[in-house]
Amino acid sequence: MLTDKEHGALKIVAGDERALALGLVSGMTLADARARVPSIRVLPVDEAADGRLVKRLALACEMFTPLVALDPPHGLMLDVTGCAHLFGGEEGLCKRVRQLLVRVGIKVKMSLAGTPDAARALARFGKSVIVLPGMERRAVATLPIAALEARNETTVSLSRAGLKSIGDVSARPLKVLAARFGQPMVDRLKRILGEEDIRITPLRAPPDCIAERQFAEPIGEIDSILSVLSGLAREASVMLERRGLGGRLFEASFFRSDGIVRRLHVETAGSARDPDSILRLLRLKIETLADPLDPGFGFDLVRLSVLQVEAFRQPQKSLDGQQQDESAVAMLVDRLVARQGSGKVLRCVARDSHDPELASGFVPVGSPVVSAEWPEPEKTAPPARPLTLFEPPQTIEAMAEVPDGAPVRFRWRRVLHEVARAEGPERIAAEWWHGEHSRPTRDYYRVEDSQGRRFWLFREGLYERNEGERRWFLHGLFA
Amino acid sequence: MLDPLKRLRDGTLFVSDSATAPIVRASTLARPVFANRKEPEAKRGFKQLFQPALHEAYAAPADQPALVGFGLGVLRSLKNGPVLWVRQTFLDGETGRVFPSGLREYGLDPDKIVLVQANNVRDLLQAGLEAARCKALAGALLELAGDSSLYDLTASRRLSLAARSNGVPLLFLRSAARAVPSAAETRWHVRTLSSSPLAANAPGKPVFEAELLRSKRGAEPKTFVLEWNPDAGEFKERTERSAASTVATDKRTASLSGSVVSFPAYGQAVSDGRRRAG
Structure with missing residues (x-):
């Protein structure tokens, strides 16, 4: 028995079969129900948990069709156009869906019809049926007008007019209905009658390419799973090849027989369609999972989908073997990404900025960011920029002989460094177009201490203008 | 020109490997001729010590930047190719994050560097092993600060084997760590040294002391x-630690720069001469 608060009183919103048999229906206050049957067990309703369950089931239902949408409250809408023959016709498909959901412990009401609205009306207000194409009008005729799910006033005035069922309403001229109750109600009626069709918006965009294998008996052995995946990789590869495409993002979905779906994603640095390398990445991923692939009672269906495709670039064979080297490095990068995660494998990018903090950085190897030209370093000069940079710069305590000169000594992380050599200042102004909020100008010094350690220090603010305290920072370390 | 080694290098001394082999000019000798003879092997130059295998370099925590500079320099001087750099994530807080502009200024091609941020030692060793198996790499840099029981003889043997059979030089950079028995080809200790000052007592090119321990x-x-030369992408061997001895005298010389001009026209001509030494 589930309750929810409504107008300050606890009301029953749902009950199980036994509760219904005792005559406890939703809408009753909890106090009334207790008065009739004192021994009922009551739980507060948890919409969020319900939502999570429905969403999980929706993903599990993706084994039947990639087009699955949520149909609130507590409903699922599957667009099975062109999918039924895979499960032995519509009858077979409905049986499989029912099996899956019953196994999870859900009571199912389901209908299959030509339009989503007709199916919804039949499932929620009628019996579970499969409507043959074109028969929607007859199938829904006996449904109560509540199936229109119109506003309360509409329903009330329809029933006052003596119109009790959808059939009664649909016998009236639509123009009159539209004038009395508004166009939306008529649109809805048309959709329920199967005269007008709309598409559902699936939970996840359907992938570009899918290869899948169903099993009569659920499989659980890791070896058989891998051999299935290798077959799927080959199929996907053929499909991609026919269309001149390569995949960037692959997804392997494992549909467990108890309705739990496990998904693994594999990203590649370039477009790929070689089945062996796809399989190698998937195998790596499976081997390094933090929580291993748990087959439970076995997987019903294994699917390999390609979520991102792009034009396949044919690797060009050059005489010096450089191309080969490049693809070998790309494959190494793919393996590293599969194992360590894509945010952990990085490449350098240059940006058009003279602000040292913005001038260059790292992005994940797969990122589409294009690097600017690297500025040419000055010939014969020692490196002008440090190998490592602190973000944010580290505060130091520095002492300079002349207020606008290089420091003589400074203290960083408790250690006092005597400055032996220094060069500077290199004045780096903030980007003025950022306006008032830009940070003060910095005077940078390259400094070497008596031990031979080299630092990049700066003094904040213009000495000429800034009367206040001059703060020193350590920004980077030279080799 | 009494030193035979020097004459060998200059090509003024000729050696004959065996009775049947033709006389070969020493400067053109490739590795195989010397491969199974220990004696000349011991006398080869700095670069030749870095065969494609596992090498270890140790340093004090404060010398971490020098260690990285040494490692990058060695790989760059061996081959200008793609490099995999595996770094512990926490090092970003200790030494700052890697700065690509700095790599460019150091004479490297940032586009050829792939950085892997390893969360733990296991990931780091795993990535190192992957790198050692990729023949196309010019080398890999593994930065492991502090001691770790995971890097033991077995782990280093595995890395070393993979690196050698695929011909990938692997540099294991260890700061703040005790040396453990390992299968590394060579073991180094790296320290930073004072550079040769430029005009107006500006810091010069990076100078390191690399001690071959084993x-x-x-x-x-x-x-x-x-001394690292960013333009040539090579180390220049210096014979004496000239710069270090001059620190005491230079210490008090303030930089001659004004607030805007960084190099005055007059400078210390001596320093230039000193830099050419070695």
Whole structure:
């Protein structure tokens, strides 16, 4: 028995079969129900948990069709156009869906019809049926007008007019209905009658390419799973090849027989369609999972989908073997990404900025960011920029002989460094177009201490203008 | 020109490997001729010590930047190719994050560097092993700060084997760590040294002291003083630690720069001469 608060009183919103048999229906206050049957067990309703369950089931239902949408409250809408023959016709498909959901412990009401609205009306207000194409009008005729799910006033005035069922309403001229109750109600009626069709918006965009294998008996052995995946990789590869495409993002979905779906994603640095390398990445991923692939009672269906495709670039064979080297490095990068995660494998990018903090950085190897030209370093000069940079710069305590000169000594992380050599200042102004909020100008010094350690220090603010305290920072370390 | 080694290098001394082999000019000798003879192996130059295998370099925590500079320099001077750099994530807080503009200024091509941020030592060793198996890499840099029981003889043997059979030089950079028995080809200790000052007592090119502690091929322990030349992408060996001795006198010389002009026209001509030494 589930309750929810409504107008300050606890009301029953749902009950199980036994509760219904005792005559406890939703809408009753909890106090009334207790008065009739004192021994009922009551739980507060948890919409969020319900939502999570429905969403999980929706993903599990993706084994039947990639087009699955949520149909609130507590409903699922599957667009099975062109999918039924895979499960032995519509009858077979409905049986499989029912099996899956019953196994999870859900009571199912389901209908299959030509339009989503007709199916919804039949499932929620009628019996579970499969409507043959074109028969929607007859199938829904006996449904109560509540199936229109119109506003309360509409329903009330329809029933006052003596119109009790959808059939009664649909016998009236639509123009009159539209004038009395508004166009939306008529649109809805048309959709329920199967005269007008709309598409559902699936939970996840359907992938570009899918290869899948169903099993009569659920499989659980890791070896058989891998051999299935290798077959799927080959199929996907053929499909991609026919269309001149390569995949960037692959997804392997494992549909467990108890309705739990496990998904693994594999990203590649370039477009790929070689089945062996796809399989190698998937195998790596499976081997390094933090929580291993748990087959439970076995997987019903294994699917390999390609979520991102792009034009396949044919690797060009050059005489010096450089191309080969490049693809070998790309494959190494793919393996590293599969194992360590894509945010952990990085490449350098240059940006058009003279602000040292913005001038260059790292992005994940797969990122589409294009690097600017690297500025040419000055010939014969020692490196002008440090190998490592602190973000944010580290505060130091520095002492300079002349207020606008290089420091003589400074203290960083408790250690006092005597400055032996220094060069500077290199004045780096903030980007003025950022306006008032830009940070003060910095005077940078390259400094070497008596031990031979080299630092990049700066003094904040213009000495000429800034009367206040001059703060020193350590920004980077030279080799 | 009495030193035979120097004459060998200059090509003024000719050697004959065996009775049947033709006389070969020493400067053109490739590795195989010397491969199974320990004696000359021990006398080869700095670069030749880095065979494609596992090498270890140790340094004090404060010398971490020098260690990285040494490692990057070694790989760059061996081959200008793609490099995999595996770094512990926490090092970003200790030494700052890697700065690509700095890599460019150091004479490297940032586009050829792939950085892997390893969350733990296991990931780091795993990535290192992957790198050692990729023949196309010019080398890999593994930065492991602090001691770790995971990097033991077995782990280093695995890395070393993979690196050698695929011909990938692997540099294991260890700061703040005790040396453990390992299968590394060579073991180094790296320290930073004062640079040769430029005009107006500006810091010069990076100088390191690399001490060869151990070599599997039997090279004598030796200390190299190396100056990195970013333009050539090579280390220049220096014979003496000239710069270090001058620190005391230079210490008090304030930089001659004004607030805007960084190089005055007059400078210390001496320093230029000193830099050419070695």
